[in-house]
Amino acid sequence: MYKKLITTTAMAAALALGAFVTSHDAQADITIAVAGPMTGDLAAFGEQLRRGSEMAVKDINAAGGVNGEQLKLEIGDDQCDPKQARQVANDLAAKGVVFVAGHFCSGSSIPASEVYIEEGILQMTPASTNPAFTDDPAKKGVKTIFRACGRDDAQGVFAGPWLAKTYPGKNVAILDDKSAYGQGLANETQKNFEGAGGKTALRETYTQKEKDFSALISKMKEAKIDVVYIGGYHNDVGLMVRQAREQGFNAAFVSADALNTAEFWSISGPAGEGLRYSDGASAVNLDSAKAVVEKFRAEKYEPEGYTLNSYAAIQAWAAAANEAKSTDAEKVAAVLRAHPQKTAIGELTWDAKGDLTKVNYAWYVYHDGKAIQEPLN
Secondary structure, eight states, X not given: OHHHHHHHHHHHHHHHHHHHHHHHHHTOOEEEEEEEOSSSTTHHHHHHHHHHHHHHHHHHHHTTOBTTBOEEEEEEEOTTOHHHHHHHHHHXXXXXXXXXXXXXXXXXXXXXXXXXXXXXXXXXXXXXXOTHHHXXXXXXXXXXXXXXXXXXXXXXXXHHHHHHHHSTTOOEEEEEOSSHHHHHHHHHHHHHHHHTTOOEEEEEEOOTTXXXXXXXXXXXXXXXXXXXEEESOHHHHHHHHHHHHHTTOXXXXXXXXXXXXXXXXXXXGGGGTTOEEEEEOOOTTSGGGHHHHHHHHHTTOOOOTTHHHHHHHHHHHHHHHHHHTSOOHHHHHHHHHHSOEEETTEEEOBOTTSOBSOOOEEEEEXXXXXXXXXOOO
8 A cells, every 4th residue: 555655656756847848848948149349458348239239138038938848059150251150150059059240240141041941941141241241141042041240341431422522632541351241332432422423542351359550541642642541440540540640640430230249449549539430320328228228237337339229139030020929030031021010229120131221321420439329311
């Protein structure tokens, strides 16, 4: 009788455990990821992506998650290296991620996208602007690649004519760092600058992470350059501007969205005064971002650069997955294209390629260590 009681109790316990396991499995996490330069020279941007993604996951989970399941966030560090980006993509695929907010550098997002496409993972970059990122997959009929930012050609349309109008008859130099991002941006800006009647006096490239720009600066001084447009990242531009001022080269410097980090000023110092860069109009003061911005600031973090874009990418994906009642990449992609999605950075709509249908660009000018947005036209 005693043995029978033990056996019965054990069976009941086993059944209870089985019920717990089944219930737990039903609430299994959905794994998504954010990927970018979490370490290295561009880690400031990786932090923006990570912070935005972590806050988005926290808020979505607090609101019930996606299709009744909680989100689990994996973080991939590619250091903006193409080979490492591909490895990160393979690692994330092996972990079963269904969505990736990333990468940051176009040179990383493009090779990583090949892995995500093959593995059926939806990718939305908060920051990569090279047109090839969406153009090439679209030509192959791929529907699962998106951006939550603008494109180089659109930014070139904004910056190029402005340069021609603002500096008529001046000697303009256009530089790039040979990266997919920098070169693509410089080429598009040059094309639109010359299309608006400007004439490029000097077209040069430089090597990323260069420590001494003296030769390039001397060449620009000899060419009597008045304005320098740079397609490159903040660390190189900050150092170049500082060295230029030290060597008595006082041309105006103009660049683009990769200068959207306070770290630029920590490198350039006062030499960065007056430098301007183009980027999407800040969402920080939008009503749609108010609650999220307050949460970041309560944590003593200013959501600069691509923080809110990263938040919005995950926010849009989660809303579409809930509507699709699935995390299947193609089903979620169909919902994203079907109608606008409300996000912290406003209402977003995507075209057939996965590009945003509208991005409002603005100029930002550094003054006393802060980048101040000029009023929109």
